[in-house]
Amino acid sequence: CRWRSALLWRAFFTTAVVAVVLRALIDICKRGRCGLFGKGGLIMFDVTSGYVNYHVIDLPPVITLAVFGGVLGSLYNFFLDKVLRLYNVINEKGRTYRLLLAATVSVCTSCCLFGLPWLAACKPCPADSREACPSIGRSGNFKKFQCPMHNYNDLASLFFNTNDDTIRNLYSNGTDHEFHITSILVFFIASYFLGIFSYGLALPSGLFVPVILTGAAYGRLVGMLIGSQSTLDHGLFAVLGSAALLGGSMRMTVSVCVVILELTNNLLMLPLVMLVLIISKTVADAFNANVYDLLVKLKGFPFLEGHAEPYMRQLSVSDVVTGPLQTFNGIEKVGRIVDILKATGHNGFPVVDEPPFSDTPLLYGLVLRSHLLVLLRKKEFISSSTASASDASKHFSPEDFAKRGSGKHDRIEDIELTAEELEMFVDLHPFTNTSPYTVVETMSLAKALILFREVGLRHLLVLPKTSKRAPVVGILTRHDFMPEHVLGLHPYLFKSRWKKRDAVQPAPSIRHPMTHARTTAFLSDGSRNKRPMRPSPTLPREARGKRARDATEKGANSCQEYRTAPS
CATH class of the missing domain: 3.10.580.10 (CBS-domain)
Incomplete structure (x- = not known):
């Protein structure tokens, strides 16, 4: 559709209302009345504390991350398409089958979330930690989870947090030794496939935040594997990993670039984010269409392109x-x-x-x-x-035809x-x-x-x-x-x-x-x-x-x- 002046004013008014309401809710949540979801705001994943200083030597690891991010994004779309086709067959059998499918996936997800942390070993709390270790309360970077005093379970710290808190943990700077590479690998694989199997069920679910979370784990993993060849922090690798997986899956380079920079509040990362998005999108386009085009075709919507063939x-x-x-x-x-x-x-x-x-x-x-x-x-x-x-x-009124x-x-x-x-x-x-x-x-x-x-x-x-x-x-x-x-x-x-x-x-x-x-x-x-x-x-x-x-x-x-x- 075309952009109209009336739509501009509506968007402006809506944005103003959202900003005022959000500011009021932030003040209320500061008093601890919002539970685990009280840390949101205009800047959700602030990484401005980390000064981004990159050189030519950092480009090969970043390009490698972008290439494999494009491959993983295209595979994400491929698996999601197959899973949704299976879900459609099951959902067509009736409401009972839809509920049973959602319950089955929920049980499997709970088993993974509570079972996988038992595989991780306990780690001693870092001496220079800026937070209490182990974490006090239901969120934090250091979950105790069956570990002795002054120890924490890094995999439980990733699983037993809200998605927002987990992303903040992965984006955090100066935490290169906070997570074990095996824990990051297990979390990446689990979040990758759980995000695929959770979408399309008879429950509220989405794609954007799960892909950001999976991409952050992927970026951390790449930073641990080849980070020695770069001067970038593992937290910055996590941000670039989210951009790579978003570019490989959704292919919206400009929109994703703006979203990543606004969420992290770090404009110094603009050149690297742009480079990662362009490379990951180009690589993924060689394999299949973006996830939204696949969903449109899967639902049978006759969506017309903006140009004639x-x-x-x-x-x-x-x-x-x-x-x-x-x-x-x-x-x-x-x-x-x-x-x-x-x-x-x-x-x-x-x-x-x-x-x-x-x-x-x-x-x-x-x-x-x-x-x-x-x-x-x-x-x-x-x-x-x-x-x-x-x-x-x-004999008819306008309401009859409305x-x-x-x-x-x-x-x-x-x-x-x-x-x-x-x-x-x-x-x-x-x-x-x-x-x-x-x-x-x-x-x-x-x-x-x-x-x-x-x-x-x-x-x-x-x-x-x-x-x-x-x-x-x-x-x-x-x-x-x-x-x-x-x-x-x-x-x-x-x-x-x-x-x-x-x-x-x-x-x-x-x-x-x-x-x-x-x-x-x-x-x-x-x-x-x-x-x-x-x-x-x-x-x-x-x-x-x-x-x-x-x-x-x-x-x-x-x-x-x-x-x-x-x-």
Whole structure:
């Protein structure tokens, strides 16, 4: 979406309110009323006490940390994708299985957190410690955990703290000998996989803080292994480790850089953080997509990129339109509306006027599924297909068509109609958008995508080039612009998409499951996916394919727009 001045003022007001409330809560928490979560603030992990002085000799260890951080970040995304696919299969079986899955992972997590510290040996308290050793209270760097007096368990100090306190412990300066390398290795492996298995359960969980925590342990581990070749403190290695794992997993270099610097309040680390983020992102991009793109694809959201693919310049919108198209008359029979709503999952339907309302079939506009459900629920029907209910809108209020804040919406299955009501008619004219966005069928698919994205549309009507055909050829939604759908219809374009690589023509299996469902028989099984595939209304498939391949060989895919002749 575009940045607007109204959004700027809203963000400014929200930030001001958050700052005032946070300052008030900090003053309250200073009195000890917030328990373990009372140490937060604007600067969560302050490392300004450590002066950052780095030289050329520090670059090889930092680059090594960034490279392996990118690899670990891509592996994190890979494992998370596999685990979430497994969780989806289990969650689809019902609420009981979701609760059992969450309980099972919780029990395993508790066993790890309480069992692994028994493997660590007790360490004597440092003589120059700035904190009480062992720690007094439920937080601190020195957990006693079954150790004798004046000793502490470093692994328990990492596990038996809140995530914020653990990150502070790992980021702390002058603590190079506070943790044993074996304890850091065990904590890194445990937090790495527990973060993966904890996400996607039926409980509040996230990715950002667990990745920061795992990255801090990874940075500490690298600092212990190759820190002798550098002048950097192990705590600074932990900060860079968090940046490396965030860059390898989330790939948001600028945002992560700002977040890391604001959380640590140390601008002197800016060059190293930038270097680590760029390297880790570059390495991870060679393996897979960022974690948020993987989650979007896993959930099946038809997310469109901000730019058009080069191969879209070779196609017109008619080349991706699939059918059959479901339209309504201006005055439609109630039974037909119910049948189409039950058989399809479309959210928008073209309304076409026919005689006697117009001399020839004419596109009147677009009516939404939600509006049709409101009309059926209110039962403002008419008995004749020729009578127009011009005052029908007076029986409705704006609240009837407003979105419900609860997230609940009407379903066609919940609306009960008698046999007599199914034989009646409803006037759609007062409830139809008479000025929907339309494009001609010969328009470039790339231009249509830009229009679709810039305006923020959900439906784009495709009109015929000539007036002797039906008033509307098809309707485009986000699914029709998805690469999986386009390449599924035109697989020969796959090679031009990856022309820099000697890619072979893909097998039909590359088609996305959602696209496959859209291009299969649909009206018979009531699937909620889109329309079944039909031949393009322009040239036959063989002629269109040959023409596009000839254009591709001549270099038309780089700067020209391929158009097919209308039938």
